[in-house]
Amino acid sequence: MKIEQLVVDLSKDPFNPTLNFDVAVEYEKQNQTASAVSFYLRTAEYGHTYHPSLTYASLLKAAHCFDDQNDRQATVSNCLLQAVAYLPYRPEAYFLLAQFYERSGQWQECYTWAQIGLHQQPCGALPVHVGYEGQYVLVFEKAVAAWWIGRKEESLDLLHQLDAMNIEPGYKNAVKNNLERLSNVDV
Numbered sequence: 001m002k003i004e005q006l007v008v009d010l011s012k013d014p015f016n017p018t019l020n021f022d023v024a025v026e027y028e029k030q031n032q033t034a035s036a037v038s039f040y041l042r043t044a045e046y047g048h049t050y051h052p053s054l055t056y057a058s059l060l061k062a063a064h065c066f067d068d069q070n071d072r073q074a075t076v077s078n079c080l081l082q083a084v085a086y087l088p089y090r091p092e093a094y095f096l097l098a099q100f101y102e103r104s105g106q107w108q109e110c111y112t113w114a115q116i117g118l119h120q121q122p123c124g125a126l127p128v129h130v131g132y133e134g135q136y137v138l139v140f141e142k143a144v145a146a147w148w149i150g151r152k153e154e155s156l157d158l159l160h161q162l163d164a165m166n167i168e169p170g171y172k173n174a175v176k177n178n179l180e181r182l183s184n185v186d187v
Contacts (some may be wrong), residue, residue, distance in 0.1 A: 002026075003023065003026040003027070003030070006019065006022050006023045006026060007023060010023055015046045016046070017042075017043045017046040017047030017050075017051045017054050017055070018047075018051070018054065020039045020040075020042040020043040020046060020047075021039070021040070021043040021047070021054050021057075021058060021127065023039045024036045024037075024038075024039030024040040024042075024043060024058065024061065025061075025128060027039060028061065028064075028065060033065035033066075033068050033069055034065075034069070036061070036062075036065050037062050037065045037066060040058040040059070040061050040062040040065065041058070041062055043055065043058040044058040044059055044062070044082075048086075052086070052087060053124075053126055053127060054127060055086060056083050056086055056087045056090060056092075056093075056126070057126040057127050057128050057130065059079050059080070059082050059083040059086065059093075060079070060080070060083055060092060060093060060096060060126075060130045061128060061130065062079045063075075063076045063077075063079035063080050063083070063096065064130070064131075066079060067100075073100075073104070076100060077097070077100065080093050080096050080097045080100065081093075081097075083096075084097070088120075089120055089121055089123070090120060090123050091117045091118075091120040091121075091122070091123070091132065091135065091138060092126065092130050092132040093117075094113050094114070094116050094117025094120060094138065095113075095114070095117050095131070095132050095137050095138050095141065096130065096131065096132075097109075097113040097117075098110045098111075098113040098114040098117060098138065098141035098142075098145070099131070099141060101113060101145075102141060102144060102145065105148075107145045107148035107149050108145070108149055110141055110144070110145035111141075111142055111145035111146060111149055113141075114138045114139075114141035114142035114145060115142060117138040118135065118138045118139065118142065122134075122135065133167070133168050133171070134167075136162060136165055136167050136171065137171065139158055139161065139162055140158075140162060140171055140174070140175065142158060143155050143158035143159045143162065143175075143178070144178065146158065147178075147182055152182070152185075155182065156179070156182060156183065159175055159178055159179050159182070160179070162175045163175050163176065163179060
């Protein structure tokens with residue numbers, strides 16, 4: 001549905017979390033992240049009681065939009081932590097937190113969030129894709145971080161496990177590159 005029609009529908013039912021979510025998604029597709037954040041946050045507020053998947057996904061997507069705006073790291077972290085607090089049994093926010101800390105070189109934090117995420121139960125799909133491809137992405141984050149916190153053997157073991165799996169090509173290439181580079185380094 002086009003954004004214009006969604007906005008008209010939303011004007012008739014402004015507290016509808018599904019319509020707010022749909023508007024947010026459309027704004028994000030147009031790279032209008034400030035507008036998208038506004039509607040993701042409205043979704044989280046209005047969907048809190050009866051729409052847990054929408055609320056959770058909205059917090060994750062708001063974090064993504066804030067991250068795209070640069071220099072909003074505290075806000076990104078806050079959105080992800082709110083998602084963990086809201087649905088602590090889902091793995092996606094743990095993965096996004098691990099990835100967040102990997103990008104800033106905070107390896108112990110990356111390792112810790114990946115480890116916690118690996119203990120969460122697989123859940124049904126979210127209404128939008130948030131970058132979580134399955135449990136192996138948490139294993140990957142843990143493997144990379146393990147290297148940087150002095151756990152070379154654990155890192156290599158995890159990378160070898162990932163190498164034997166049927167995983168998304170981008171991750172498969174990253175695993176192979178890390179294995180080539182790290183196998184020959186003495187620590």
